[in-house]
Amino acid sequence: MAISFPPFHNLRSRNATEKGQHLRGEQSTSRSRLLAVWGILMVGGMGLALNLVRLQIIQAPTLRQRAQNQQVTALQPFVPRRPIIDRQGNVVAIDEPAHTLYAHPFLFKQSQQAIASQLAPILNRSEQELLQLFSSDDSGIRVEYALNEETADRIANLGLDGLELERQQQRFYPQQDLFATVVGYVNTERQGQAGLEYSQQSILERSIEPVQISRAGDGAIIPDDLPGSFLRQDDLQLQITLDSRLQRASRLALEQQMQQFSAKRGAVMVMDVRTGEILSMVTEPSYDPNQYYRFDMDLFRTWVLTDSYEPGSTFKPINVAIALESGTVSPNDVFYDEGWIEVDSWPIQNADYNERGGGRGSVSVQEIVQYSSNVGMVHIMESLDPADYYGWLEKIGLGQPTGIDLPFESQGQIKSLEQFVGSPVEPATTAFGHGFSLTAIQLLQLHGALANQGEMVVPHVVRGLYNSEGQAYWRSKLPAPRRIFSPQTAQTVLGMMEAAVQDGTGESAQILGYRIAGKTGTAQKVSSDGGYHDYARITSFVSILPAESPRYVVLVVIDEPQGEDAYGSTVAAPIARGVMEALIAIEGIPPSQPQVVEEPPIE
Amino acid sequence: MTAALRSNVSNRRFPPRQPGSYAGGSKVAQLQPSIERRSGQSQLQSTASQADIRRMVQLPAQPANPLWLRALTFAQRTSTVVTFSLVASALAVYGWTVYSQQLWGKEYQRLEALQRQERQLTAATEVLKDQMAQEAEDPASGLSIPDPTNAIFLQPAPLSQPAPVQPNPAPKSIQTAPLGY
Structure with missing residues (x-):
């Protein structure tokens, strides 16, 4: 208001005029100052705007790239x-x-x-x-x-x-x-x-894919554009069917016996016959997977699945079941055991032929199993037509893998049908578990079928994926059980195997108060030239408990035990006994024939 | 400047004493002629105003503002409030985004630490269990593997028959005499 006020125009004194000129000069100076300030501000503003354009539009892509390079890490x-x-x-x-x-x-x-x-x-x-x-x-x-x-x-x-x-x-x-x-x-x-x-x-x-994340200056993650899956990690765990307590007990029993007989290797397997769950699978010698590079590659092979062997006498109960099931033999039939026979010019004799100085004479089917008579078995299986017998061997799965969920499983070997039917010695040797091969896991599976009333289940070690609360997220799918024998046949053969433990080759597997079915096996190993080794043998023992309502099958295989008295009954059966004792305690299997414990007198 | 202190109402009734003088919305009635005289305006106007002053001037009732004006005023007020609240919330949201990221970072570090502890704890527990089990295998430890001879199996007790329910005896009548008179 002061600048535009007009009173100075009326004043006429010189002084006043001078003053007015002076004021006019002052006015123009302040105006030019104003203009200068305005100009500077405008130029500054323009400069800032231009710079903004430069940063935001012209250089934007390169700058963004540079920032990303600094902030974003994969x-x-x-x-x-x-x-x-x-x-x-x-x-x-x-x-x-x-x-x-x-x-x-x-x-x-x-x-x-x-x-x-x-x-x-x-x-x-x-x-x-x-x-x-x-x-x-x-x-x-x-x-x-x-x-x-x-x-x-x-x-x-x-x-x-x-x-x-x-x-x-x-x-x-x-x-x-x-x-x-x-x-x-x-x-x-x-x-x-x-x-x-x-x-x-x-x-x-x-x-989970690698995530692109941005980091702040202090290295902290900027969570803006994190994918939702970044934190959502499931807590699923793969549960297996093995029991570590039983696993330890098996290992201990196996180690002790292997040491005593300086065996090359040994294995113990325990299976639940109703489900096919493997409760224990131990092989010795083993390796420490934390330091696998320090061990021989050969140990990484699960040889109970990958190596097949001739099962020997442990296969006899399966053969008896085949004969009973096909109806050519009844449990009460009697056979004559000469102790030594010749089939197609091949000699076949009982393991105890020299010891006893002859055969056992007339024996029942049960006694043949009980005393593991080779000659008796040959006579039993002679009753079957070789082609039918071969059909049975195929039906029970010989030459096929079991389908266990562990890798590198191999199938055993059986002769071709022509070979099998062509030579009478083939069915004769097969009768006592020679001339063909199977894996230890398959032998376990077959005995599992005997114990499971004739129904064959697939052995497996994976239960499924469970979360931390124990809820199942995924369970391994198993094929339905396959019936290979009738329940009556399975029950009859189990009775024979029980007799073998009570009074036969498997006596060393007895456990007081429990009914146990079992069968020993001592097989000569096949040498590289096609014949058999004189001393290298595989001893095994298979047992089923409790015999009155079979639930578990235990298979022990010891490869090349040293010593004269190394048989299935002396090497393998005691291990099976140790494992079964642990199994009884762990699973709480009540005794079949409870023993009365006398009360100690009170003093 | 004092000339401005004039009612717009008096402006309407009398000719304007000062053309171009400010006649804004002053609601104060002009009651002091001495002030007017001092401003050196025409005598005629002064006389008229003196005559005017002698009468009691009554303040007229305030006419209502037009609707558009009120609407505009209202819009201005509300938009001010809205603007301020928007600014405040924008600041709050911005602050939260920065703070929450920091918070997230801290919590994420905690999560990582906890996960690490969980892993270590699991591994340590298992190693310890394994060590104990291995020591127990040593015959010198005096421990043995459980076997059936040192297990006790108890016969499950037969299901107890629930005792037959006795039918409740009929409630005896306590009242032998009527309570009332």
Whole structure:
């Protein structure tokens, strides 16, 4: 208001005029100042606007790219392989992060001596050793691998330049060699190489893609555009049917006996005959899957599945069941056991022929099984037409894999139909378990069918995927049981096997108060030239308990036990006994014939 | 400037004393002629106003503002409130986005730490169990594998028959005499 007020125009004095001129000058100065300020502000504003255009429009793509390069990292979140748990929920295999420590001496900001002295106590290594390592190369020296998380953290907290920690995963097997046969191991490339780790690879692996994440300046993750799956990790665990307590008891019994007979290798398997669940599968010698690289490759093979052998006498009950089922023989039939016969110019004799100085004479079918008479078995199976017999062998699955969910299962071998029918010696040798081969797991399966009232189930070790609350997410699908014998036949043969334990070759497997059916087997091993070894033999024992309502079948196989008295009855049966005792205690199987315990007198 | 203090009502009744003078919405009636005189305006106007002053001027009733004006005023007020609340909530939301990310980061670190602890605990427990089991296998430990000879099997007790239910005896009549008179 002061500027536009007009009173000065009326004043006429010189002084006033001067003053007015002066004021006019002042006015124009302030105006020009104003203009200058306005101009500067405008130019500044324009400049800012232009810069904004430059940053937001012209340079935007390159700048965005640069920011992304700084902020975004491809994060491979720690995606552990699913753990494996046993029947009781004990963890058998679990993933742990591990770190590999690399040193790049050309990036060291401190002297090698200083770095070595800081690292030495953490790594439990001498400074000299580390110094020698550092001087070996300029970069990329692998100082240590498989460091645990604590150690890795301690090294990271030192904040030393020139050290690099690379994170990877490592499979940890807390029980070491106890489950190695079944579970197998995982190599450094995270690939299962044996056992379940191999066959269930697709189930054990969690598939999570690497995630693109943005990091703030302090390294914290910016959760804006994280995919929803980033945190949603399931807690599923693969449960197996094995019982670690039984597994331990089996291993202990097996180890002791193998040591005593200096056996080459041995195996124990226990199966629930109703479901086909394997409760225990131990092979010795075994390996520690945590340090698989220290062991012979040969041990990684689950030989009870991959190697077939001639079962010998343990196959006799199956043959008797075939003969009974086909109706050519009845349980009360009597055969004449000469002790030694010749079939097609091949001699066949009983194992105890020399010992007894002859045969057993007239024997019933039960006695043939009870005393494991080879000649008697030949006579029983002679009653069948060889072609029918062959048909039966095919029907019970010889020459076929069992379908167990462990990898690399092989099938046994049987002769061709022409060969089998063409020569009478073929059915005769097959009658006492020779001339064909099967895997130990298949023998277990066949005896399981006898115990399961003639129904054959598929042995398996995987129960399914369960979450941490024990709810089933996925269960392994099993084929329906297949009937191969009638319940009557199975029951009759079991009775014969029970007699073999009560008063026969399997006496050393008796357990007071329990009814146990069993059958020994001692088979000569086939040598590489097609004949049989004189001393190399495979002894085995198969037992079923409790005989009155069969539930479990136990198979023990010992390969090449040393010593004159190494038979199924002396080597394998005591192991089976030990395993069955543990099984009774673990599963709480009540005795069939309870023993009255006398009360101690009260003093 | 004092000339401005004039009612617009008086402006309507009398010719304007000062053309171009401010005749805004002042509601104060002009009661002091001395002030007017001092401003050096025409005598005629002054006389008229003095005559006017002698009469009691009654303040007229305020006419209602037109609807559009009220609507605009209302719109202005509400938009102010809305603007302020929007600004406040925008600030709050922005603050929350920053804070929640920090919070998320912290919680994520905690989750990772807990997961690590869980893994370590699981592994340590299993190792410990295995160690104990292995030590127990040593005959010198004095422990033995459970076997049927040292197990006790109890016969399950027969299902107890529930005792036959006695029918309730008919309630005896306690009242022998009527309570009332």
